[in-house]
Each structure stands twice: as structure tokens, then as C-alpha cells.
Amino acid sequence: MENRLITQLKSGGIGRLINIVQTLFVSFLRIWSIPIVLLLSLASGFTTFYGMSYFITPWIALIITVAIQSIIVICSFELAGIHLKANRLRYFSVVVSLIIAFVASMSFSYFKFYEISEHDTIRIERINEVGNQVDAYLKKLVVVKSSLLAKQKQELEKLGKEMSLAYFGTHPDIPLQHRNHIGEGPVWKHINKIHQEKAAQLATLEQQFSKVDVSIATLQQGLNQLDQDVIHSEKAYQDVSQGLHKVQLDFNQLAAKFGNELPTAPVLMTYSQFTETVKPSVNNLPKFTLFPLIIAGMVDFFTVLLSYRLEFSAPGPLTEQEEELVFECLKQFSEFRINENDAVEIVIEKTDIERARHYVDWPRMFAVGLLLSRGFLRKVDSRRVEFAPNLYPLIAEKMGDKLQKLKAQSAAQQDSRSG
Structure with a gap:
């Protein structure tokens, strides 16, 4: 093989070298399609199994996935080798099987x-859901807090008015003999004592609510941290959950003393629910988005396309015997021309004379089919084919060999005559 390549390079020169490199490169690309098809099929199979395992038992999903990917590759491979007119039933069965497997995958x-x-x-969305639940609860706390403080302030203002009435002697609880006497009488002192206690109670309540506000601020900071710190999300989520529990406990202890109706705290999802992946079911499918469907279709489309091309184009350069066969068969064609692509064009139909003589042209048609499948010829229409660039060096080499042989024979004949 090495000696043949060296001989071809010496005889064909740079053109032959380019032809060999180009042919080997194209052959390598076609052979490389095989592992690409397998990898694409494996990738598509993994995603198919992943989605199917949500609905059925994993081992059954695995078997069905293998069947689906096998059908896609086999049907794509077969589709390139059959024709609609030759066997319509088989053709449509392959197409339908391919479509079903493609859609399922x-x-x-x-x-x-x-x-x-x-x-x-x-x-x-889950962070927003947690945040919305917490915000709704905090708004309820603000309403309860505001109403509670407003009620306490109203009572304090009422006591202030009663103190004023008591000071000027117009309070209804003052005995008649002491009314309209200005000064700090017993009633005023009693009301003032209650007022001071109520004011102290209000100040203490506001101070305690300020501590709850600190807990609320810590809780909101935890929510912001949950959105920002992806790496330590578990700790951040635990901080949010614990912070919410602390706010609920502190606020309920304060509000319960005054008999107010306490708002119900939200029950947050667990961290495993917060981080779990999508789990679709028949009754609970995720919302449809186009982009994932396009990506899934692209993977299967490339698998179908490359599998189809594996059968449609046979890889590999011509062997020495094939080169001889092709050269001899192409010489049997009689109609050649240079077409608009500046390429040699051959009419592959029989001429009128050949039809009249019942000429058998299957050897040269076989050669044409071989060159078409290997990429050395290009089909123009049903009657004509043209040379591909990598065929010219091969023909030139063969013609050069023939000329060398003719020259050698001519020289030998001259030597024999002179002798």
C-alpha cells in the first residue's frame, strides 16, 4: 500500500497528493459521523429516559428509551436506502415509525x-413565592401593630382629657362640693397615676415592638441573602425559616396580652421542596416554553440527518482495481462536453446507435453509480453527470500511465525493427 501511494505521488505530482488528501479527509469526516451519531443518540436517550422516568418505572423507561433511539437510527439509515416508488408500504412504515419515535423522544x-x-x-419563582408569603404575613403584622398602638394612644389621650377635666373640677367623678375647684385634687391624682402607668406601658410596648422590627429587618435581610447567595442557599433558607418563626413568636407574645386576633403565619415549603427539580405528572405538567422543545428537536434532527447520510454516502477512496474499472468504463461513453460549471460533463444515456445495436451498458453504469456514491461524480439531471474536482487527478494519472505504456510499446517496436 505504501509503495503504491509513493508511486502515485511520484507519477501524479502535487495534483495527486491533493486528491489523496481531499479524499481521505472526506472519508474521515464520513467515518467520524458514526461516533457522532452514537453520541447524539446517547444524549437524546438520556434526556428521553429522564423525562419518561417521571411517568413510568425507571427500568421500563430505560427499555423504551433504547427502543426509541434504535428506531430513530435504524429507520433513518433505512430511509436512505429505499425509494417511495419501489415499495410504498415499506417506505411509509419506515417514515411513520421514524415520526413516532422522533415525536416520543x-x-x-x-x-x-x-x-x-x-x-x-x-x-x-420559588424565592418570590417565599417572599410574597412572608411579605403578606408582615403586612398583617403591621396592621395589627398599628391598630394596637392606635388603641393604646387613644386610651392615653382619653386619660389626658380626663386629667384636664379633673384639674379644672369638671370631671363627672368629682363630688358636687368640690366641683369647679381648680387644682390637683384626689380624682386628678388618681387619673394621673393611671395615665402615667398607661404611658409607661405604651413606651414599653413601643420598645418591644422595636425589637420585633429588628427581627423583621433580619428576616428581610435573610430573604435578600437567599436571592444573592446561591452557594450557601441552604443556610440562607434556614435563616429565613428561623427568622420567620422568631418574628411570629415575639409578635404573638406581645399581641396576645391585649387579646387581639393574631394573624396566621405562612407555612413555608421545606428546603428539599425549595430546591427540587421539575416533577411533571399527567395532571401537573409544567408550563410550555418553545426553547426547550427546539433544543430537544435539534438533537433528534441531527441524529436522523447523520444516520441518513451514513447510508446515503459510502465513505472511502477508490482501490487500485476500482480505479482501473472506472477508467475503462468511463472510456466507453461517447458524449462529453464542458458545461457552464467548467466541468467535464458526460451523457450517461445510450446513444441511438447503441440502442440499435442493443448495447449492454451496465458495466459503465455501475462505474457511474460507484463514482456518484463516492463523491467523484455529481449528478446534473437524469441524463447527465459531471466530474467532481477530485476525479481529474485520477483520470490524469491513468491517462499518463496509458501514454507511458504507448511510448514504451512504440520504442520497443522501433528497436525490434532496427534490430
């Missing part, structure tokens, strides 16, 4: 790609 793969593409969105 894409549909179940959607859930995995949805989880990947919507991961941040889902996390933000």
Missing part, C-alpha cells in the same frame, strides 16, 4: 431541557 426530552433552561426562572 422529543416530547420526553423536553422536560430535561426545560429543567436546564428554566432552572434559574424556577428558582426565582
Whole structure:
């Protein structure tokens, strides 16, 4: 093989070298399609299994996934080798099987790609859900706190008015003989004592509520940290949960003393629920987004396309025997021309004379089919084909060999005559 390549390089020169490199490169790309198809099928199978395992038992999902991916590859491979007119039933059965497998794979793969593409969105939605629950609860606390403080201040203002009435002797509890006497009488002193106690109680209550406000601020800071610190999200979520519990406990202890109706604190989801992935079911499917479906379809489409090309184009350069066969068969065609692409064009139909003589042209048609499948010829229409660039060096080499042989034979004949 090495000696043949060296001989071809010496005889064909740089053109032959370019032809060999180009042919080997194209062959390598076609062979490289095989592991790419397997990897794409494996990737699609993983996402299909991932989505299907939500609905059925994992081992059954695995078997069905293998079947789906096998059908996609096999049907794509077969589709390139059959024709509609040759066997309509087989053709449509292959197409329908491919479509069903393609849709099944894409549909179940959607859930995995949805989880990947919507991961941040889902996390933000859950953070917002927790934040909305906490905010709604804190608003209720503010309402209760405001009403409680307002009630205490109203009572304090009422006591202040009663003190004023008692000071000027117009309070209804003052005996008649002491009314209209200005000064700090017994009634005023009694009301003043109650007023001072109520004022002290209000100040203490406001101070205690300020401590609750500190806990609320810590809780809100924890919510902000939950949104920012992704790495330590578990600790941040625990801080939020504990902070909410502390706010609830402190506030309820204060408000319970005054007999107010206490707001119900929200029950936050657990951290495992907060971080869990999408778990679709028949009755609870995630909202539809187009992007994950497109990605899932692209993976299966590339698998189908490359599998189809594996059968449609046979890889590999021509062997020495094939080169000889091709050269001899192409010489049997009689109609050549240079077309608009500046390429040599051959009419592959029989001529009128060949039809009249019942000429058997299957060897040269076989050569044309071989060159078309290997990429050395390009089909123009049903009657004509043209040379691909990598065919010219091969033909030039063969023609050069023929010329060398003719020259050698001519020289040998001259030597024999002169001798």
C-alpha cells in the first residue's frame, strides 16, 4: 500500500497528493459521523429516559428509551436506502415509525431541557413565592401593630382629657362640693397615676415592638441573602425559616396580652421542596416554553440527518482495481462536453446507435453509480453527470500511465525493427 501511494505521488505530482488528501479527509469526516451519531443518540436517550422516568418505572423507561433511539437510527439509515416508488408500504412504515419515535423522544426530552433552561426562572419563582408569603404575613403584622398602638394612644389621650377635666373640677367623678375647684385634687391624682402607668406601658410596648422590627429587618435581610447567595442557599433558607418563626413568636407574645386576633403565619415549603427539580405528572405538567422543545428537536434532527447520510454516502477512496474499472468504463461513453460549471460533463444515456445495436451498458453504469456514491461524480439531471474536482487527478494519472505504456510499446517496436 505504501509503495503504491509513493508511486502515485511520484507519477501524479502535487495534483495527486491533493486528491489523496481531499479524499481521505472526506472519508474521515464520513467515518467520524458514526461516533457522532452514537453520541447524539446517547444524549437524546438520556434526556428521553429522564423525562419518561417521571411517568413510568425507571427500568421500563430505560427499555423504551433504547427502543426509541434504535428506531430513530435504524429507520433513518433505512430511509436512505429505499425509494417511495419501489415499495410504498415499506417506505411509509419506515417514515411513520421514524415520526413516532422522533415525536416520543422529543416530547420526553423536553422536560430535561426545560429543567436546564428554566432552572434559574424556577428558582426565582420559588424565592418570590417565599417572599410574597412572608411579605403578606408582615403586612398583617403591621396592621395589627398599628391598630394596637392606635388603641393604646387613644386610651392615653382619653386619660389626658380626663386629667384636664379633673384639674379644672369638671370631671363627672368629682363630688358636687368640690366641683369647679381648680387644682390637683384626689380624682386628678388618681387619673394621673393611671395615665402615667398607661404611658409607661405604651413606651414599653413601643420598645418591644422595636425589637420585633429588628427581627423583621433580619428576616428581610435573610430573604435578600437567599436571592444573592446561591452557594450557601441552604443556610440562607434556614435563616429565613428561623427568622420567620422568631418574628411570629415575639409578635404573638406581645399581641396576645391585649387579646387581639393574631394573624396566621405562612407555612413555608421545606428546603428539599425549595430546591427540587421539575416533577411533571399527567395532571401537573409544567408550563410550555418553545426553547426547550427546539433544543430537544435539534438533537433528534441531527441524529436522523447523520444516520441518513451514513447510508446515503459510502465513505472511502477508490482501490487500485476500482480505479482501473472506472477508467475503462468511463472510456466507453461517447458524449462529453464542458458545461457552464467548467466541468467535464458526460451523457450517461445510450446513444441511438447503441440502442440499435442493443448495447449492454451496465458495466459503465455501475462505474457511474460507484463514482456518484463516492463523491467523484455529481449528478446534473437524469441524463447527465459531471466530474467532481477530485476525479481529474485520477483520470490524469491513468491517462499518463496509458501514454507511458504507448511510448514504451512504440520504442520497443522501433528497436525490434532496427534490430
